[in-house]
Amino acid sequence: MxxxxxxxxxxxxxxxxxxxxxxxxxxxxxxxxxxxxxxxxxxxxxxxxxxxxxxxxxxxxxxxxxxxxxxxxxxxxxxxxxxxxxxxxxxxxxxxxxxxxxxxxxxxxxxxxxxxxxxxxxxxxxxxxxxxxxxxxxxxxxxxxxxPGRGGRIVTVCGMRGGVGATTLAVNLAALVAESTKGHVALLDLHLRGGSAALMLGGKPGSGLRVALEEPERADALLLDRVAIPVSERLRVIAAEEPFDIDPAPTPEGVRNVLDLLRARFNVIVVDLPMPPTAAERMALSMARHRIFVLGPDLASVRDAEAARKLVSGLGVATPPILALNREGWRGGLRTALIEEGLGTGFDLRIPDLPAQIPAAANLGKLALNECPAFRRALQPVAAELFGGKRAVEPKRLLGFWRRRARGEAAVAAVS
Structure with a gap:
């Protein structure tokens, strides 16, 4: 042989x-x-x-x-x-x-x-x-x-424009991942003014997140523990609710430090990210393992999705974003086939238009995931693809048996 x-x-x-x-x-x-x-x-x-x-x-x-x-x-x-x-x-x-x-x-x-x-x-x-x-x-x-080093995986969720449902998707995706994988999940809302992730879950954020993002030298795990709002045994929300007359100034170093601290404590970090992002928020995009772009069935979403893809490509990210179409079938909206033709690619996630169930759940501080079976069914495939599969154990790096044999043959040839 x-x-x-x-x-x-x-x-x-x-x-x-x-x-x-x-x-x-x-x-x-x-x-x-x-x-x-x-x-x-x-x-x-x-x-x-x-x-x-x-x-x-x-x-x-x-x-x-x-x-x-x-x-x-x-x-x-x-x-x-x-x-x-x-x-x-x-x-x-x-x-x-x-x-x-x-x-x-x-x-x-x-x-x-x-x-x-x-x-x-x-x-x-x-x-x-x-x-x-x-x-x-x-x-x-x-x-x-x-x-890739040890630590939790970062997933950013970005709406191509306001009102397309990115925060709703981020909140419910985080909850679904925590429920289905039994892992520890953090939901980080970087909308420091007017963010609604904590509101959707019935939580009241404090001001510690802004301090951590602006002054990274003051941020540590204990600060984030105090800031984190418990939603369930496996899900925590980290958010802020700054007054409108305050101009938060998060730094790229602050974002990196916060995400590194969260990666050490959580298996998955879902980031609700403003779009277009500032320099600090672009740090989160560059650190993410996955980037979900949420579009509505309208022309502005298609335009901004192309700009967002160019932005991510300029950050040196080769992996394409995950494209999600929210409110598919919305009366008066663009047909899905027409949007895909404009984008030059298909959607990884499609969420039907649910004009009654989704707003009702948000106003009650409840998860749309639990109130609307159609919404759960729409989210499950992408959640399973990203997090649902069991991962193989990562061994120490070994030489493949072909390379081991090749090196052995080379050694014999050198001796002879």
């Missing part, structure tokens, strides 16, 4: 002839998660429908890609199939395995014993693909210095 593998390696195609990334996946949902999670790689991602057995048959004839993603779902002898894959691939290929089995023993067999780069179990999300695959590819290419 070793001798046969060495022969395969010697016949390897030049690097220039190899696909940058090839994936064999068995379902459409996994393909969508892979493409959105690796959106910064653009057209270099090639996805084919099939499992690891299809990959083995194809790579017997084709050049080995630089990065290979294979699906072992439904394969009885997945470990044996991986051994066969090693026999037809060149030693320097990076291999990521996707499957449905979530037990730790199976994970250890693939990563620790066989030495694959990572095993990710389904359902895939754009988040675990970006973190476990995209960040490692970027690090290997020298465009990222380190893998």
């Amino acid at each position: 070793i001798r046969a593998r060495e022969g395969k390696a010697e016949a390897a195609s030049p690097q220039a002839d190899r696909l940058p990334l090839l994936a064999y996946l068995t379902d459409e949902a996994s393909e969508a998660a892979l493409r959105t999670g690796l959106a910064e790689l653009g057209g270099t991602v090639q996805v084919r429908r099939g499992d690891i057995r299809h990959a083995v048959r194809a790579l017997e004839r084709e050049a080995t890609p630089q990065v290979l993603v294979v699906d072992v779902s439904g394969v009885d002898d997945a470990l044996g199939a991986l051994e066969k894959l090693a026999g037809v691939c060149t030693p320097d290929a990076r291999v990521f395995v996707v499957g449905e089995r979530a037990d730790i023993g199976f994970y250890r067999s693939i990563v620790h014993e066989l030495g694959a780069d990572e095993y990710i179990f389904k359902p895939l999300t754009r988040d675990n693909i970006a973190m476990l695959v995209g960040a490692r590819i970027a690090q290997e290419a020298g465009v990222a210095e380190t893998l």
Whole structure:
């Protein structure tokens, strides 16, 4: 077996002839998660429908890609199939395995014993693909210095203009994530004057947030604990209610410090962000793992969405925003197909027009999530994609079994 593998390696195609990334996946949902999670790689991602057995048959004839993603779902002898894959691939290929089995023993067999780069179990999300695959590819290419650090994930929610429902979405998304994942969630409202996140949840904010944002040297975890408004056991709101005759002056350093403190205490931080953002608020955009842009079915939203996308691109962010259309079907509003044509892309989230239920819930200080089943159904897919999937355990960085073998062969060649 070793001798046969060495022969395969010697016949390897030049690097220039190899696909940058090839994936064999068995379902459409996994393909969508892979493409959105690796959106910064653009057209270099090639996805084919099939499992690891299809990959083995194809790579017997084709050049080995630089990065290979294979699906072992439904394969009885997945470990044996991986051994066969090693026999037809060149030693320097990076291999990521996707499957449905979530037990730790199976994970250890693939990563620790066989030495694959990572095993990710389904359902895939754009988040675990970006973190476990995209960040490692970027690090290997020298465009990222380190893998993502420990700490909670930041999600910004921005309305393309006032009144499109961004705060409603942010409040209910935070509550849904806390409910469904049982994680600790913080909802940070950066509308320091006139913000309504705490109001929607029946809370009364104080003035400590403004101090933390303006004078980062005075902010610490104890201050944020005093400022945080408990909504439930797993959800806290951090907000302010400054008078209209006061001009808050948050600094980029203050925003970074507050978010770093929150990342150390919470699994997820949902940020209700004003748009267009100031320099301080742009810091939150640059730190976010995900950015949700909320549009209404109107021409101004389409115009401002394009400006917001250019803004985010100028911050050096490659991952495209998540586009949410609120009040779909609003009488007198633009048709969804026409908006998508103007944007040049489709929506990740669509919320129907609910003119009675949503305002009623907000006025009563209740979650629309609990008062309106249609609203819950609309939010669930994006919440599940971002946070609902179980995440694979992140091991210490190991050499893949192809690279380990290649280094061993190089060492033998040097000695001889």
